Amino acid sequence: xxxxxxxxxxxxxxxxxxxxxxxxxxxxxxxxxxxxxxxxxxxxxxxxxxxxxxxxxxxxxxxxxxxxxxxxxxxxxxxxxxxxxxxxxxxxxxxxxxxxxxxxxxxxxxxxxxxxxxxxxxxxxxxxxxxxxxxxxxxxxxxxxxxxxxxxxxxxxxxxxxxxxxxxxxxxxxxxxxxxxxxxxxxxxxxxxxxxxxxxxxxxxxxxxxxxxxxxxxxxxxxxxxxxxxxxxxxxxxxxxxxxxxxxxxxxxxxxxxxxxxxxxxxxxxxxxxxxxxxxxxxxxxxxxxxxxxxxxxxxxxxxxxxxxxxxxxxxxxxxxxxxxxxxxxxxxxxxxxxxxxxxxxxxxxxxxxxxxxxxxxxxxxxxxxxxxxxxxxxxxxxxxxxxxxxxxxxxxxxxxxxxxxxxxxxxxxxxxxxxxxxxxxxxxxxxx
Numbered sequence: 001x002x003x004x005x006x007x008x009x010x011x012x013x014x015x016x017x018x019x020x021x022x023x024x025x026x027x028x029x030x031x032x033x034x035x036x037x038x039x040x041x042x043x044x045x046x047x048x049x050x051x052x053x054x055x056x057x058x059x060x061x062x063x064x065x066x067x068x069x070x071x072x073x074x075x076x077x078x079x080x081x082x083x084x085x086x087x088x089x090x091x092x093x094x095x096x097x098x099x100x101x102x103x104x105x106x107x108x109x110x111x112x113x114x115x116x117x118x119x120x121x122x123x124x125x126x127x128x129x130x131x132x133x134x135x136x137x138x139x140x141x142x143x144x145x146x147x148x149x150x151x152x153x154x155x156x157x158x159x160x161x162x163x164x165x166x167x168x169x170x171x172x173x174x175x176x177x178x179x180x181x182x183x184x185x186x187x188x189x190x191x192x193x194x195x196x197x198x199x200x201x202x203x204x205x206x207x208x209x210x211x212x213x214x215x216x217x218x219x220x221x222x223x224x225x226x227x228x229x230x231x232x233x234x235x236x237x238x239x240x241x242x243x244x245x246x247x248x249x250x251x252x253x254x255x256x257x258x259x260x261x262x263x264x265x266x267x268x269x270x271x272x273x274x275x276x277x278x279x280x281x282x283x284x285x286x287x288x289x290x291x292x293x294x295x296x297x298x299x300x301x302x303x304x305x306x307x308x309x310x311x312x313x314x315x316x317x318x319x320x321x322x323x324x325x326x327x328x329x330x331x332x333x334x335x336x337x338x339x340x341x342x343x344x345x346x347x348x349x350x351x352x353x354x355x356x357x358x359x360x361x362x363x364x365x366x367x368x369x370x371x372x373x374x375x376x377x378x379x380x381x382x383x384x385x386x387x388x389x390x391x392x393x394x395x396x397x398x399x400x401x402x403x404x405x406x407x408x409x410x411x412x413x414x415x416x417x418x419x420x421x422x423x424x425x426x427x428x429x430x431x432x433x
Contacts, residue, residue, distance in 0.1 A: 013223025018155045019147065019211065019284060020059060020204055020224065021231030025158065025238075026281025027111020028104065028198040030274055033235050036191045037242025038249050041175035046182050047192045048239060051199035052232030054376045056225050058346060061353045061365070061373070062205040063212035063220050068363035073209040074295030076352055090296045097203050098309065101289035102316040104203075108285055109317035112278020118255045118271030128321035132314055135282050139290075139310050147283060154280045155227075159234040161273035166237035168262045169244050184386065193383045199235065200380075202345045203288040210291035241270065282317060286310035343380045347421065350377060354425050370425060378418050385410040 036044045066072045071079070077093060112131055113124050138147050184192060212220060244257035251274065258266030290310040293299055299306040350373050352358065353365045365373065389406045 009219060010222050013215075013219040014226045014230075015223075016211075016215075017208075017220070017223040017227040018230075019287075020055075020208055021227045021234075022155045022280035023204050023207065023284035023288065024055070024199050024201050025155065025231050025234055026104070026198075026277050026285075027107050027114070027274065028281075029235055030111060030238055030277050031107075032191065032194040032198050033238040034242030034245070034254055035249055036188075036195060037239040038245040038253075039191065040188060041177065041179075041243050042171065042239065043178040043183075044188060044192060044195060045176075045179040045236065045239065047195045048199070048232065048235050049180075050182075050379065051196040052228060052235070054196070054380075055200045055204075055232075056228045057369070057372055057376060058200060058205060058349060059208045059224055059228065060221060061349050061369075062209040063215070063224065064217065064363055065349075065352055065359065066209045066212045067215060067217055067220065068359045070213070071358075072213070072295040073206050073352075074292055076358065077348070080352070094293055094296050097206060097292045098289045098313065100203055101285045101313050105282065105285040105313050105317035106320035108278050108281040109321040110278075112275050112282060113321055114251045115271045115274030115276075115278055118251060118274065119268035120271075125322055128318060131279065131282065131321070132318040134279070135286070135314055136311070138283055139286055139314070140307065147287065150283075154276050155230070155234070158273050158276035158280070159230060159237070161269045161276065162234055162237040162241060165258050165262065165266065165269050165273070166240035168258075168266075169240050170261065171240065171243060175243050184383070189383070189386050193386075196380065196383065197342060199232075200342055202342055203285075203292065205345055205349065206292040206295065207284065207288040210295050238273075282314075285317075286313035289313045343377055343384050343417075346373070346377045346380055347417075350374070350421060351424065374418055374421060377421065378414050381414040381417050382410055385413055 033048065036047075062073060065076065069076070074090070074093065109128065109131065113128060116122060116127050117124060138150060141147070208224070241254060241258065244261060245253045246257065247253060251270075255267035255270050258270045260266070262269065287310060290301075290306050290313075293309045294301065294306055297305070350365075350370070353373075354370065356364055386406065389410060
């Protein structure tokens with residue numbers, strides 16, 4: 001293969017896998033990352049770097065499983081853990097993913113409309129309908145490559161908007177305090193788990209698995225890694241933009257901060273970026289729900305059932321847009337819940353990618369990859385348990401008197417989970433040798 005052909009193939013692979021970056025850089029990322037910047041400067045940069053790297057490893061594992069086995073995550077889940085209740089498990093999984101996609105879709109549409117409102121004076125209800133129609137047209141085509149190429153362009157435009165805004169932002173030395181030093185406290189825990197949850201999106205693992213069939217392993221790895229890295233850079237740029245906010249946090253406050261730094265075009269640049277984030281995610285959330293249904297029930301992309309799924313998710317977003325619901329608090333909480341549920345999917349992936357009865361030996365995780373994935377699982381378990389603990393504290397005043405006990409309890413439980421996983425993986429490898 002000539003160098004020109006190889007470059008073109010890899011570029012197309014990056015465009016194709018930009019669908020994953022487009023899915024996680026939605027209004028959720030814009031809201032959570034900019035809120036983190038507004039509240040802590042660049043002090044939570046480490047959480048974004050961790051979540052970007054973790055996304056690459058987990059998405060690669062999900063795609064590798066499908067390419068090597070010919071089965072996607074939904075099929076494997078049902079086959080391994082369904083038993084006599086296989087159909088019941090399929091429906092539980094489907095409704096869990098669909099519910100999450102619907103919740104995100106509401107934020108996606110509201111975020112896109114919020115972006116439009118920052119740089120154009122138009123009827124937001126009319127634009128809600130127009131936006132839903134645009135998404136519906138692309139989803140009706142059922143062509144993943146066409147959708148992926150569109151989202152690749154949207155991600156590029158969105159990235160340019162946010163990176164331009166970030167480059168014109170002024171950051172003092174104090175803004176970088178603790179940027180690469182992980183630190184978790186009651187004040188920042190919700191945003192940390194939110195940053196992780198909005199980047200390593202569980203339904204993206206089903207989406208990435210579903211669209212990876214037919215991909216060459218090397219092209220998948222190259223395209224996926226570069227697309228997610230670009231997404232990580234954009235997320236960091238959004239955090240930088242957030243550091244410019246003074247006073248109460250809102251989309252309007254961010255737009256004002258950018259106007260102060262860049263002139264009148266600052267608000268327009270941020271608004272365009274927010275709109276592009278909402279548009280891209282408004283396509284990928286319904287698509288992810290439909291692809292999950294396809295993997296569980298073997299529905300064709302042109303079937304009525306497949307289209308009914310994405311139409312339903314799109315309809316939820318349309319409804320919330322027409323009701324003019326305030327998005328910011330709900331978006332941040334949705335990302336945090338997402339992050340708390342992430343360890344469950346990560347544990348399943350780790351067990352599956354070490355299953356030599358499912359995968360050829362050359363596609364099973366190496367010890368190095370297992371160590372990295374175990375670390376990712378450990379961090380997400382600890383943060384998820386920390387959030388559960390804090391929620392229980394709000395319910396029971398007695399738990400607040402335990403003070404720092406939460407660190408030791410959550411850390412101990414996370415360590416036990418890692419030991420169980422490590423022993424299970426080790427014993428499985430020993431049995432097959």
